[in-house]
Amino acid sequence: MRSAERAGRVLADVPAEDLTTRARIRDAAVLRFGREGFGAPVRAVAADAGVSAGLVIHHFGTKEGLRAACDAHVLEVVRRAKHEQLVTGGGGSFLQALATAERFAPVFAYVLRSLQHGGPLARDFVEHMVDDAVEYLADGVAAGTIRPSRDERARARFLVLGTLGAGLLSVTLDPPADPADLTGLMRRHFDAVALPALELYTEGMLTTRRMLDDYLAYVPDPPAAADEDAR
Amino acid sequence: MRSAERAGRVLADVPAEDLTTRARIRDAAVLRFGREGFGAPVRAVAADAGVSAGLVIHHFGTKEGLRAACDAHVLEVVRRAKHEQLVTGGGGSFLQALATAERFAPVFAYVLRSLQHGGPLARDFVEHMVDDAVEYLADGVAAGTIRPSRDERARARFLVLGTLGAGLLSVTLDPPADPADLTGLMRRHFDAVALPALELYTEGMLTTRRMLDDYLAYVPDPPAAADEDAR
DNA sequence: GTCTATATAATGATAGAC
DNA sequence: GTCTATCATTATATAGAC
Numbered sequence: 436m437r438s439a440e441r442a443g444r445v446l447a448d449v450p451a452e453d454l455t456t457r458a459r460i461r462d463a464a465v466l467r468f469g470r471e472g473f474g475a476p477v478r479a480v481a482a483d484a485g486v487s488a489g490l491v492i493h494h495f496g497t498k499e500g501l502r503a504a505c506d507a508h509v510l511e512v513v514r515r516a517k518h519e520q521l522v523t524g525g526g527g528s529f530l531q532a533l534a535t536a537e538r539f540a541p542v543f544a545y546v547l548r549s550l551q552h553g554g555p556l557a558r559d560f561v562e563h564m565v566d567d568a569v570e571y572l573a574d575g576v577a578a579g580t581i582r583p584s585r586d587e588r589a590r591a592r593f594l595v596l597g598t599l600g601a602g603l604l605s606v607t608l609d610p611p612a613d614p615a616d617l618t619g620l621m622r623r624h625f626d627a628v629a630l631p632a633l634e635l636y637t638e639g640m641l642t643t644r645r646m647l648d649d650y651l652a653y654v655p656d657p658p659a660a661a662d663e664d665a666r
Numbered sequence: 667m668r669s670a671e672r673a674g675r676v677l678a679d680v681p682a683e684d685l686t687t688r689a690r691i692r693d694a695a696v697l698r699f700g701r702e703g704f705g706a707p708v709r710a711v712a713a714d715a716g717v718s719a720g721l722v723i724h725h726f727g728t729k730e731g732l733r734a735a736c737d738a739h740v741l742e743v744v745r746r747a748k749h750e751q752l753v754t755g756g757g758g759s760f761l762q763a764l765a766t767a768e769r770f771a772p773v774f775a776y777v778l779r780s781l782q783h784g785g786p787l788a789r790d791f792v793e794h795m796v797d798d799a800v801e802y803l804a805d806g807v808a809a810g811t812i813r814p815s816r817d818e819r820a821r822a823r824f825l826v827l828g829t830l831g832a833g834l835l836s837v838t839l840d841p842p843a844d845p846a847d848l849t850g851l852m853r854r855h856f857d858a859v860a861l862p863a864l865e866l867y868t869e870g871m872l873t874t875r876r877m878l879d880d881y882l883a884y885v886p887d888p889p890a891a892a893d894e895d896a897r
Numbered sequence: 898g899t900c901t902a903t904a905t906a907a908t909g910a911t912a913g914a915c
Numbered sequence: 916g917t918c919t920a921t922c923a924t925t926a927t928a929t930a931g932a933c
Binding site: 557646 | 705728781782783784788789792810811812813814816817820821823824825826828829830831832833834835836838839841850856859860861863864865866867868869870871872873874875878881885
Binding site: 687717 | 899
């Protein structure tokens with residue numbers, strides 16, 4: 436099964452000469468776009484891949500086509516990484532694992548750029564993370580370690596948007612001089628938020644129930660409505 | 667005090683013909699950049715302001731100079747708005763007020779773009795918001811409505827980054843077709859997160875103290891160290 | 898201060914040889 | 916499949932007239 440083996444590989448996990456030129460260009464693009472954003476010129480990608488600019492267009496039609504190919508590839512890598520983590524059953528959140536694993540640094544950087552610029556991949560990625568969070572939280576609720584929520588999906592979305600958004604903002608405000616250091620930067624970010632997050636999640640923050648009760652009295656509707664509007 | 671009166675004005679709060687050309691160009695740039703990001707061409711700004719592209723450069727030197735002028739102006743407007751809110755003493759968070767007030771929509775959009783792209787204004791803005799949050803939380807702690815934290819500044823930063831990041835991500839993923847509808851979109855976002863936020867802030871989420879206690883046992887250092895690293 | 902005209906550079910994409 | 920050469924567009928910024 437050489438083709439399956441090849442498709443499963445992660446960026447830079449295999450000598451460049453073993454990849455098709457198309458794949459090499461795509462990988463170079465993921466790296467460039469991850470580092471500099473989608474404003475990076477096609478010529479730069481071509482140079483990184485050691486080919487001409489014309490060839491890039493020949494293979495992907497347009498720059499947008501190249502980005503689409505990158506999106507698809509990144510999504511696939513992430514999907515496999517998730518599955519792998521599920522099988523090996525490593526603890527900790529998926530996001531943290533992704534940020535920590537050096538080998539996923541390019542993919543991770545690319546995802547961050549996608550979230551920064553918006554687009555289909557970003558939506559997909561967030562939506563999947565919300566789905567996962569719903570599952571994890573449900574498991575926790577079933578196990579009794581996590582308190583049930585009045586609107587499980589809204590809570591999951593809140594947590595995902597907050598965590599993801601905070602991380603994104605953190606790197607945007609403090610861009611790493613060395614792009615390779617992105618994982619280290621994210622790790623530092625996680626360290627910085629670990630205490631307040633744990634504290635808040637276990638003890639809460641408000642000493643009275645007044646605000647919550649007021650809200651519940653004011654909005655007696657089925658809470659699912661709020662989630663619908665958020666989409 | 668005509669000059670002070672003039673300087674205090676907010677965008678679109680005054681007929682265009684009363685402003686200097688320089689100010690008109692700057693306001694047009696804030697609007698354009700807020701709507702389309704900093705990739706928007708100088709020509710577009712010039713057209714919006716009803717002047718030639720050359721004149722824009724004549725006044726601001728370079729496009730970067732134009733952006734710097736926008737940054738300074740937005741920061742000033744925000745500073746005044748904060749002060750105004752402090753004086754009138756309106757309840758609710760400053761961010762929410764800013765997002766809600768229609769008159770600040772252009773400034774708000776510009777701030778979001780800044781956060782998306784990074785840069786000095788974004789850092790400044792976040793840092794000021796953290797400072798404010800520290801103050802508000804301290805007031806709450808003093809009043810007994812808010813639980814004290816093991817690291818007040820880390821908690822404030824966590825809340826600001828999360829709230830701001832979630833809002834930013836929300837609009838990035840779901841860009842408003844009509845740019846004028848940005849405030850409505852943010853309002854919907856706040857509505858969607860209101861319940862989970864209140865729930866989490868009052869009741870927490872974890873049923874056991876294990877994770878927090880484990881963390882505290884594992885990291886016995888003064889918690890301020892984490893904050894230092896986060897910068 | 899303001900304009901028109903233009904210099905200069907970079908970009909995405911095409912054409913055609915090999 | 917791959918290259919070189921080129922086109923067409925768009926961008927910032929300049930020069931000089933008014």
